[in-house]
Amino acid sequence: MSVNAVLYSEWTKIRSVRSVAWALPLAAALLIGIGAGVTGSVGAAESDAKNFDPVQLGYYGLFFAHVVVIAFAVxxxxxxxxxxxxxxxxxxxxRRGLFYGAKxxxxxxxxxxxxxxxxxxTFFASQNLLGEHGVAFGDEGTVRAVTAGxxxxxxxxxxxxxxxAMLRSQMLSMGFLVPVLFLVSPVLAxxxxxxxxxxxxxxxxxxxxxxxxxxxxxPYSPVVGLLILAIWAAAAAAGGWLVLRKRDA
Amino acid sequence: MKSDREFTNGAGATPAIDVSGLVKAYGNKTVVNGLTFQVQAGVVTGFLGPNGAGKSTTMRMMLGLDRPTDGRVLISGRAYGELGEPLRHVGALLDAGAAHPGRTARDHLLCMARANRIPASRVDEVLEQVGMATVAKRRVGGFSLGMRQRLGIAAALLGDPRVLILDEPVNGLDPEGIRWLRHFLKDLAAEGRAVLISSHLMTEMALLADRLIVIGKGSLLADVSMAEFAAEHGRSRVRVRSTEPVRLRAALERKKLRVEAAADGSLEVYGTDVVEVGRIASHEGTSVLELSHVEDSLEDAFMRMTADSVEYVARPLGKVA
Structure with missing residues (x-):
């Protein structure tokens, strides 16, 4: 079987369902739009705070955008x-590995x-709006932050x-992921x-x-933080494969 | 055993579908219990059994979706997973509802076609073939069950396969659709394809299938041609109603005929014909009110055959002939 053909098929599946096709553009629009809105309105005032982080403020919309990314994936x-x-x-x-891998x-x-x-x-819009309180691309940590974003x-x-893929249900997955990321994570913190x-x-x-x-x-550096997320992703992907590999469809 | 079979099938051709020793157990419940049969090209084979007999499970194992506990299925001599681009070899209809409601009919087929490198022009062709060209751009969610069924059949035809496996394709079709499908499947078989269709309705099969595979509780009950099945299982008898049934019965039994009294007071006589029963009655001098030849429908024969395999039934429907 041709790998490209299966990838093309999976792309066709995403493209042909409206809710799925629009999820990622919406996530991007939310991130940029909310970041621009927040930096444009309260950016100058926030810049006096002692822990002010102009880049983090720009990514303020991530909390909302990532819900849409989660919905897309589910x-x-x-x-x-x-x-x-x-x-x-x-x-x-x-070939289930090919199917899962392509998806x-x-x-x-x-x-x-x-x-x-x-x-x-988000970076360029928000830093531009912050003006003198913002940072330039190339300043310390900015390349890493934008890449991580x-x-x-x-x-x-x-x-x-x-x-x-592990739970094999949209309802279960959303019912698990949304409370964990919206409630458990903020509450634990x-x-x-x-x-x-x-x-x-x-x-x-x-x-x-x-x-x-x-x-x-x-407890770790920013790059390690991203690696921790990558380990979660790899573990979940492996778990999904273990379920798909042996279960009857 | 195997060479025997190949010989009777002629030319030692590889069967389109070769099921051997197939077992599927979920925990301690065995759904498919040692099935062995073959499906040949060029005919419509009916796969018949009451609900829960294991038909769908068997079909899912044919397509590599469920893993057999034991045994195997070969399609044109190969396991399903080894067919390369399987849609080009096998077309399947498993569950008519299995399409995303938000996708258009055409996109649904396109997703399948692309994975097996089937050109988009073929998608339009099969939509035309099943009479759905005009609704190709409509979303599946708005389709009736009959339209979904047609879409499923279109999907099965995508790769122009030599083998078709259709699970209850008639469900949800209107009478016109059933007629259309009947001719369509017969034409496909006449082109030399193997067509396996499952059903729990004998009447449907009698009009469609050339061969019958009957299963009950996961075991093979019959693997015969439709004609053989009709000859073997259609019980024929003579029904006679008389003013003096007791005397007539005694006379018939003196001629070594098996007689059973029916609930309405008439007699049912086996192994004879109306001429002989009429002669005996007139010789005996009893007046005959009704004399007729009765043949069980194939539906009755099927019911009798599977009576022991039906899980929920109030009382036995009769003895297996």
């Missing part, structure tokens, strides 16, 4: 299970494309695609005893890589 995999088309798909591509690759590549546009757009989308997408654990959650770790004004309490 739909890409979960649609197969919810509609029963997983059987058609596996009858069409019986993850396509989803991740599109998320990366959206991430590059969103991250670069671009990689955050595909890594999050791969993690969520893997989890959905506020509980003194558990704050140390919260640093290792995928969203926290990944987002730390977007900062230039580093937190002295952080």
């Amino acid at each position: 739909l890409v995999v979960g649609n197969e299970y919810n509609t029963g088309s997983i059987r058609t798909s596996l009858a069409t591509v019986p 993850l690759t396509t989803g991740a590549a599109l998320a990366l494309a959206a991430g590059v546009v969103a991250s670069a757009g 671009a990689l955050y989308f595909p890594l999050m997408a791969v993690m969520c695609m893997g989890i959905t 506020e509980i003194p005893g558990l704050r140390a654990v919260a640093w290792y959650l995928p969203d926290r770790a990944g987002q730390y890589a977007l900062r230039v004004n580093l937190d002295p309490a952080a």
Whole structure:
């Protein structure tokens, strides 16, 4: 079987369902738009705060944008299970590793494309709006932050695609991911005893890589933060494969 | 055993579908229990059994979707997973609802076609073939069950396959659609393709299938031609109603005929014909109110055959002939 043909098929699947096709452009628009809105309105006032991080403020919309990225990932995999088309798909591509690999690759590549546009757009728009309070691309940590911003989308997408492949249901996956990322992660960060654990959650770790004004309490460097997210993504992808590999469709 | 079979099938041709010793167990429940049969090219083979007999599970194993607990299925001599671009060899209809409701009919087929390098022009061709060209750009979510069924059949035809595996294709089709499908499948078989279609309705099969594979509780009950099945299982008898049934019955039994009394007081006589029963009655001098030849429908024969395999039934429907 041709790998390109299967990738083309997976791209066609994403392109041909409206909600899935529009998710990533929406995520990019949210990130850029909210970042521009926040820096444009309260940027100058915020710049007096003692922990002010102009780059982090620019990525303020990430909290909302990543929900859309998660929804995209859950739909890409979960649609197969919810509609029963997983059987058609596996009858069409019986090599399950090829099917799964192509699906993850396509989803991740599109998320990366959206991430590059969103991250670069957000950085330049927000720093431009911050004016004298902003930083320039090339200043310390900015190249790494913008790169991490671009990689955050595909890594999050791969993690969520893997989890959905494990749970084999859109409802279960959204019901698991949204509370974990919206409630557990913020709440843990506020509980003194558990704050140390919260640093290792995928969203926290990944987002730390977007900062230039580093937190002295952080147990790792920004690059390691991104690696922690990558490890979560790899583990979820592997888990999804273990389920798909042996289960009856 | 194997060479025997190949010989009777003529020319030692590889069967289109070769199921041997197939077993599927979920925990301690065995759904498919040692099935062995072959499906040949050029005919429509009906795969018949009551609900829950294991038909769909068997078909899923044919397509490599479910892994057999034991045994194997070969398609044109190869395992499904080794067919390369499988749509070019096997077309399947498993579940008519299995398409994303937000996708258009054409895009649904295009997703499948692209993975097997089937040109987009072929998508339009099969949509035309199943009479859905005008709704190609409409979303599947708005389709009736009959339209989804047609779309599923279009999907099965995409790769112009030599083998078609269709699970309950008639479900949801209107009478016109059923007629269309019947002719369509017969034409496909006449072109030399193997067509396997499952159903739980004998009446449907009687009009469509050349061969029958009947299963019950996961085991093979019959693997015969439609004509053989009809000859073997259609029980024929003579029904006679008389003013003096007791005397007539005694007379018939003196002629060594098996007689059963029916609920309405008439007699059913086996192994004879109306002429002989009429002669005996007139010789006996009893007046005959009704005399007719009765043949069980194939549906009755199927019901009798699978009676022991039906999980929920109030009482036995009769003894297996």
